[in-house]
Amino acid sequence: MMTRRSLNHALFATAAALLLAGTASSQELPRARNIVLVHGLFADGSCWSEVIPKLQAAGLNVTSVQNPLTTFEEAVASAQRVLARQEGPTVLVGHSFSGMIVTEAGVDPKVSALVYVAARAPEAGEDYTALAKTYPTPPASAGIVFDGDEGRLSEAAFLRDFAGDLPPERAKVLFAVQQPFRKTLLTGKTTQAAWRSKPSFYAVSTEDRTINPDLERFMAKRMNAKTVELKASHLSLISQPQAIADLILEAAGQR
Numbered sequence: 001m002m003t004r005r006s007l008n009h010a011l012f013a014t015a016a017a018l019l020l021a022g023t024a025s026s027q028e029l030p031r032a033r034n035i036v037l038v039h040g041l042f043a044d045g046s047c048w049s050e051v052i053p054k055l056q057a058a059g060l061n062v063t064s065v066q067n068p069l070t071t072f073e074e075a076v077a078s079a080q081r082v083l084a085r086q087e088g089p090t091v092l093v094g095h096s097f098s099g100m101i102v103t104e105a106g107v108d109p110k111v112s113a114l115v116y117v118a119a120r121a122p123e124a125g126e127d128y129t130a131l132a133k134t135y136p137t138p139p140a141s142a143g144i145v146f147d148g149d150e151g152r153l154s155e156a157a158f159l160r161d162f163a164g165d166l167p168p169e170r171a172k173v174l175f176a177v178q179q180p181f182r183k184t185l186l187t188g189k190t191t192q193a194a195w196r197s198k199p200s201f202y203a204v205s206t207e208d209r210t211i212n213p214d215l216e217r218f219m220a221k222r223m224n225a226k227t228v229e230l231k232a233s234h235l236s237l238i239s240q241p242q243a244i245a246d247l248i249l250e251a252a253g254q255r
Contacts, residue, residue: 029253034087040067051248063082088110100120100128107192111194114198114251118232123193152180162233174235202219
């Protein structure tokens with residue numbers, strides 16, 4: 001029979017093995033020199049302008065994709081073209097809607113890790129809209145206005161619900177460069193889920209009024225992502241760029 005001492009020793013050994021396994025897993029992240037950033041709705045590639053210098057200062061090669069926001073297929077293709085130009089391990093980062101692009105394009109063999117910043121993270125073939133409806137609707141949704149096939153956020157919704165923790169003058173500049181999206185973009189679905197096979201990281205915005213923070217937590221937990229919570233609006237990449245840069249550096253094996 002196993003004595004209490006031997007049982008305790010066995011439990012300790014098991015716990016130690018699991019801890020070492022987790023440590024080994026975190027150390028297995030390849031050191032990536034390339035970072036590819038993808039923006040979401042109501043923005044353009046310049047929304048990463050606060051994060052980019054911090055990554056470049058660490059010696060990384062950084063590219064911000066200009067997401068066309070036309071159809072999901074075209075948006076994924078724009079990211080894939082940028083990935084094709086990278087040499088070696090690459091961290092793929094998505095904000096907001098572009099989490100879907102990261103989820104789809106992240107299966108590329110060059111992609112060593114995925115980073116989601118207050119982003120969608122659907123399962124393969126999942127209806128994200130239906131998933132989002134299982135949580136209270138965030139305020140920004142009521143601020144989307146359409147001009148024919150093109151959608152954008154009203155100025156009031158942009159300042160209050162999208163960029164709520166930024167100085168008004170900074171938020172107004174971002175509103176001025178807001179890129180409209182086409183309705184067809186929202187009908188796209190992922191065909192694969194890269195987070196099922198790639199190390200994943202997630203930054204939850206606890207004050208988010210564009211994606212429900214509890215939905216963000218659900219998606220992060222489902223993908224078993226290394227998760228940080230930031231007291232930030234949907235635009236944590238602008239209001240807290242150092243925290244976002246640190247998470248990307250960790251995903252790149254640089255920390």
